Amino acid sequence: MSTADDVGAGPGYTARELTVHRRPAELAKVTRALRATGRPITLVPTMGALHEGHLELIRAARKVPATVTVVSIFVNPLQFGPGEDLDRYPRSFESDVDLCREEGVELVLAPEPVDMYAPDHQIGLAAGSLGEELEGASRPGHFDGMLTVVAKLIGIVRPDLALFGEKDYQQLVLIRRMARDLNFDTRIQGVPIVRQHDGLALSSRNVYLSDAQRQAALGLSAAMAAGAHAGPAGPEAVLAAARSVLEAEPLVQVDYLELRDIDLGPVPESGEARLLVAAKVGDTRLLDNALVQLSA
Numbered sequence: 001m002s003t004a005d006d007v008g009a010g011p012g013y014t015a016r017e018l019t020v021h022r023r024p025a026e027l028a029k030v031t032r033a034l035r036a037t038g039r040p041i042t043l044v045p046t047m048g049a050l051h052e053g054h055l056e057l058i059r060a061a062r063k064v065p066a067t068v069t070v071v072s073i074f075v076n077p078l079q080f081g082p083g084e085d086l087d088r089y090p091r092s093f094e095s096d097v098d099l100c101r102e103e104g105v106e107l108v109l110a111p112e113p114v115d116m117y118a119p120d121h122q123i124g125l126a127a128g129s130l131g132e133e134l135e136g137a138s139r140p141g142h143f144d145g146m147l148t149v150v151a152k153l154i155g156i157v158r159p160d161l162a163l164f165g166e167k168d169y170q171q172l173v174l175i176r177r178m179a180r181d182l183n184f185d186t187r188i189q190g191v192p193i194v195r196q197h198d199g200l201a202l203s204s205r206n207v208y209l210s211d212a213q214r215q216a217a218l219g220l221s222a223a224m225a226a227g228a229h230a231g232p233a234g235p236e237a238v239l240a241a242a243r244s245v246l247e248a249e250p251l252v253q254v255d256y257l258e259l260r261d262i263d264l265g266p267v268p269e270s271g272e273a274r275l276l277v278a279a280k281v282g283d284t285r286l287l288d289n290a291l292v293q294l295s296a
């Protein structure tokens, strides 16, 4: 493994080595030095258990000319509620680092909770009313915790660009709003959902699913596809089409199925909209969403 100094090469440098930092202050020192050389910095925040969806974000980062790519791997306790899967959340640190290395990532930040949160940590962000809707209605405080850690990661790395998956669409919308409302000097960019060949959106939580549950979970992506297909017929038709697919799957317990505008405001009469679903399959909470083109 390289030392932190090795990554400070000039523009156009292609990394073959990677450095893992546990302590945020050490990583911040490295990114500060890199910034001084003029290299752009791109951040990909993750909770680890990396899969092709995460790798797509990393590949999008690597396309930025001459950029240093920083991947954070941190299972953020602040965004898990009581009774959620914090303790059993899948962890595969060694193979995550190998994948990052193969993808040309130069810096990994992998702190422990104690490195991120002082014992008397008190200050955090409030996601506002959108943070209480959709995912937020079932997961109180989730988006406050998520925004707090993303703001901290951006504060540590101070990236020019940070990438987030459309898979967690509400998260992406809220992070964009945070960057706007708090005047962050970091551009936020979304990356389309990566799916398996049969449509299932990749998620670290998919490992929880039994074969039968995985089969049922295909109902989510099928419902999104059916809803998108019905777009020209209008909002009611979209929801009806998606609902009928979901109702055919007894193992899928829908939490919400909603059609919103692309900023998650009320659904428009025409133009682009976003169809979003959350459901439990067994004990596993799954999300999916799709762009819907409503009648012009």
Ligand code: AMP
Binding pocket: 045, 046, 047, 048, 053, 054, 056, 057, 163, 164, 165, 166, 167, 168, 191, 192, 193, 194, 195, 201, 202, 203, 204
């Ligand atoms: P997570 O590790 O689940 O917190 O995800 C880290 C980042 O990867 C987030 O921005 C997610 O939206 C993104 N991501 C997770 N799964 C996918 C996927 N299937 N396609 C695209 N992005 C994803």
